[in-house]
Structures are given as structure tokens and as C-alpha cells.
Amino acid sequence: MRAAVFHDRHDVRVEDVAPPATVGPNEVLLRPFFCGICGTDLHEYAFGPIVIPTEPHALTGASAPQIFGHEFSARVVELGADVTSVAVGDRVSVMPLITCGTCYYCRRGLNHLCVVMACTGLSWGGGGIAELVVVQERQVSVLPDAVSDVQGALIEPAAVAAYGVDQTGFGAGDTILITGAGPIGALSALYSHAAGASRIFVSEPNAERRALIEGFGIAEVLDPTVQDVPAVVRALTGGIGVDVAAECSGHQNGLTAALDSVRSAGTVSQVGLHVRPATIDPMALSNRDITLVGTWCYPVYDWPRIIALVASGRFPVEKVVSEIIDVENIVAGGFDRLLDPEGDAQKLLVRVGGSPS
Known part of the structure; x- marks a missing residue:
């Protein structure tokens, strides 16, 4: 499958990689629609590796090279044996944080401060800028009909903004x-x-x-x-x-x-x-x-609230998108443009799948 892969600073390649081999009992296989290029991704491209581990991550075992992408919407294509909250065919938005659930902070509901936290697209065996990706069931929230695939890819940065204002x-x-x-x-x-x-x-x-x-x-x-x-x-x-x-x-x-x-x-x-x-x-x-x-990230449980606010029409997150680009153009048309101090790009989404919305 095609994916945008970080190898080192200024070395992101769109290349053929092996698709996910297995789907665990509490995991779901997704086919991404759109994925945003985040400021964190830009820092990794320009100065990294920073967050992306060069040695196996303590929680996930992931290390560079790393498939990019943690702001994305997708369709569910396969379920793990114990998954009950979503169905094949559902459109979802992904909360990318992966936490241990047992450390001091996780046990107090502060999972975004988990001491060994990982993130899909940065320290996980996959990312949203790929044809397929496996994530944990608890990371996905179903998108209602009133929320488009483009809007679904913006729930993650919208959650960052909302938390910053709320704090x-x-x-x-x-x-x-x-x-x-x-x-x-x-x-x-x-x-x-x-x-x-x-x-x-x-x-x-x-x-x-x-x-x-x-x-x-x-x-x-x-x-x-x-x-x-x-x-x-x-x-x-x-x-x-x-x-x-x-x-x-x-x-x-x-x-x-x-x-x-x-x-x-x-x-x-x-x-x-x-x-x-x-x-x-x-x-x-x-x-x-x-x-x-x-402020750091967002409460991991905030996705349904942000999705509902977008669905109401009161939070038109799609207004921040300046352009949607093809994955094959992600370096010159994405990273390099966004890093240009004189550039006109604001928020770029990468079209990973074939969603029309």
C-alpha cells in the first residue's frame, strides 16, 4: 500500500509499504479519507526526529521509519473479535493518543499526560497517511451524517483549540x-x-x-x-x-x-x-x-463533544482548510509549502482515500 513515511529530517517518502498484517481483538482496521499535516509533523520534518522514537517505544515498540498522520477521518473495514462500539462501514474520526491506562495520570483521568504515551502516526505501527491503518477501538468515534469526512479529519486540531480556550x-x-x-x-x-x-x-x-x-x-x-x-x-x-x-x-x-x-x-x-x-x-x-x-493535547474523552458541536453547525471547522492535496504531492506541496514563511498555505489536508466530502 502507499504511505507517507518519515525516515529522517527532510526525508519523507511516499512509498510502497506492507499493509497491516493483523487486527487485534480490541482493534479496528481503517481506510483513511483525509489527514491533516500538523505542526508536530512539520517540526519532525524540519528538525526531527523529536517525538518519533529512534529506539522501540516503551509502550508500542514503534520506531522510525514511521508512517505519518494523526489528524484523520476514515472508514471501518475490519473489526477485531471483541470490538462492539463500531461496525464495518462506519465513518469515524480518530483520537490518536495511545496511553497505558495504569500510570499515576491515567488512573486519574489525565490520560493525555500518560508517562509513556504514544501517538498514532508518530510512535505507533501506522498512521493516517496510508491506505490502511490499525488503531485501538477506544480511539475511534463514529461520525454522524451531519459531519463530513473533511470535518472528521479536523476533530483532532479542533480538540486542541477547544482545550486551550477551555483552560x-x-x-x-x-x-x-x-x-x-x-x-x-x-x-x-x-x-x-x-x-x-x-x-x-x-x-x-x-x-x-x-x-x-x-x-x-x-x-x-x-x-x-x-x-x-x-x-x-x-x-x-x-x-x-x-x-x-x-x-x-x-x-x-x-x-x-x-x-x-x-x-x-x-x-x-x-x-x-x-x-x-x-x-x-x-x-x-x-x-x-x-x-x-x-495546555497539552486534550482530554482523550472529548471527541463526542467536539463532533456534536461540529454537527450542530456552530463550529464550522472546515473553514480553516486552505487546500486539499494529493498524497503524492505531500513533500513539495505540503511540508515545504507550510514551512515557507512567505507561503500562503494555512491548513492543508491530504486526500488519502476517495472520499468526495
């Missing part, structure tokens, strides 16, 4: 600043709107990304290269600042702007992944009683 303590009627309008920032804006934000501000230096958010018609979009974002936000909120902020840029400037824009006793969540250390002013946290919280 601020956001409530209906709150004001929010989102720094960074990449895919997660854009989804954070859409989620905040669905959750009842009274006012949404988005700060983004890239003109293409600003245009995308402006097209949503739900946010006031700021250009930090020519505007003093905290000053503008305070001026537009009666001198107070926003109730909460989600920092989605993974950049020092975005973090500083978020901390300076939030009101006293407000909360900032760090959602974007920083690839280098950043600095903060701890005294400012104390003087203004600000809370800064980190």
Missing part, C-alpha cells in the same frame, strides 16, 4: 484575545464564537492568515507589526483588557502581547508550542493576579 476558564459572554492565527488559532476563534464569546480579538502578523480570520466575520483582527496590540485591546475594552487570552503563536511576542492584554485576575493559556525558551515578567503576574496555564 482559560472562558465562559459565555467573555472577551478573548487569540495571538497567532495559524490553524489552532483560527480554530480557537471559531470555538470561542461557538461557545458564546462577546468579543474576539485575533493578533496575527501574516496577511494571508489575517484575511482568513476576517473572512469568518466573527473577530476583530489586529496586525502586531503595525499596531500595539495590548494598547488597542485595552482601548477597545474600556481600558480593562480581555477576560482571557489563548496564546497560539508559540512566539515570544505573542506571549508578551497576551499577558499584557489580559485584565487583572485574567487567565492566559499557552497553547502554541515554543521551540525555544521565552521570558515573562513574574512581577506582572503577581501585581495583576494573572494566571498563566499550559
Whole structure:
């Protein structure tokens, strides 16, 4: 079967690989439709291996070369002997985290912090950018007719965005600043709107990304290269600042702007992944009683909630997709384009199967 395989940094090959040999009793065999290229995938391609293990993973035994893909929708084509929650032919979205279930964090429902966590498409014997992949039954959630295959491939990044907003303590009627309008920032804006934000501000230096958010018609979009974002936000909120902020840029400037824009006793969540250390002013946290919280992935049980919100029409996740590309073009048309600082690509999906939706 054809698959996109990571071998080393700047070495991803679309090649023929052996299909899955067996389906365990609690596993399902899937035929992926669409798969997103995630920021984690980009980091692996540009700087890796980072997350992808070079020695057998402690939980799964997987190691490079690794089939990419952890944001995907698929159809069920075969069931393990003990599988009961899905049927052959079901369309599903995949929650890619694989956890031990027995460590300190898993036993407390914090499976996303599992000490030996693995991930489909990064540290598992398969991934979503392949014609077939085996996953655990507990990883799949059935998509209702109201959710398309494209939307199903966006449940994973949507869950990241939702968790980042939720961790601020956001409530209906709150004001929010989102720094960074990449895919997660854009989804954070859409989620905040669905959750009842009274006012949404988005700060983004890239003109293409600003245009995308402006097209949503739900946010006031700021250009930090020519505007003093905290000053503008305070001026537009009666001198107070926003109730909460989600920092989605993974950049020092975005973090500083978020901390300076939030009101006293407000909360900032760090959602974007920083690839280098950043600095903060701890005294400012104390003087203004600000809370800064980190976020990692999402609750593993959140798929049905996110799917239901998408199905309602209130969370149109498909709006963040700028293009769907063929798997054979994933390097030049996918990874290289997304890493181009002057590029116009936002969120790219890879068409793995033949889904028309």
C-alpha cells in the first residue's frame, strides 16, 4: 500500500509499504479519507526526529521509519473479535493518543499526560497517511451524517483549540484575545464564537492568515507589526483588557502581547508550542493576579463533544482548510509549502482515500 513515511529530517517518502498484517481483538482496521499535516509533523520534518522514537517505544515498540498522520477521518473495514462500539462501514474520526491506562495520570483521568504515551502516526505501527491503518477501538468515534469526512479529519486540531480556550476558564459572554492565527488559532476563534464569546480579538502578523480570520466575520483582527496590540485591546475594552487570552503563536511576542492584554485576575493559556525558551515578567503576574496555564493535547474523552458541536453547525471547522492535496504531492506541496514563511498555505489536508466530502 502507499504511505507517507518519515525516515529522517527532510526525508519523507511516499512509498510502497506492507499493509497491516493483523487486527487485534480490541482493534479496528481503517481506510483513511483525509489527514491533516500538523505542526508536530512539520517540526519532525524540519528538525526531527523529536517525538518519533529512534529506539522501540516503551509502550508500542514503534520506531522510525514511521508512517505519518494523526489528524484523520476514515472508514471501518475490519473489526477485531471483541470490538462492539463500531461496525464495518462506519465513518469515524480518530483520537490518536495511545496511553497505558495504569500510570499515576491515567488512573486519574489525565490520560493525555500518560508517562509513556504514544501517538498514532508518530510512535505507533501506522498512521493516517496510508491506505490502511490499525488503531485501538477506544480511539475511534463514529461520525454522524451531519459531519463530513473533511470535518472528521479536523476533530483532532479542533480538540486542541477547544482545550486551550477551555483552560482559560472562558465562559459565555467573555472577551478573548487569540495571538497567532495559524490553524489552532483560527480554530480557537471559531470555538470561542461557538461557545458564546462577546468579543474576539485575533493578533496575527501574516496577511494571508489575517484575511482568513476576517473572512469568518466573527473577530476583530489586529496586525502586531503595525499596531500595539495590548494598547488597542485595552482601548477597545474600556481600558480593562480581555477576560482571557489563548496564546497560539508559540512566539515570544505573542506571549508578551497576551499577558499584557489580559485584565487583572485574567487567565492566559499557552497553547502554541515554543521551540525555544521565552521570558515573562513574574512581577506582572503577581501585581495583576494573572494566571498563566499550559495546555497539552486534550482530554482523550472529548471527541463526542467536539463532533456534536461540529454537527450542530456552530463550529464550522472546515473553514480553516486552505487546500486539499494529493498524497503524492505531500513533500513539495505540503511540508515545504507550510514551512515557507512567505507561503500562503494555512491548513492543508491530504486526500488519502476517495472520499468526495
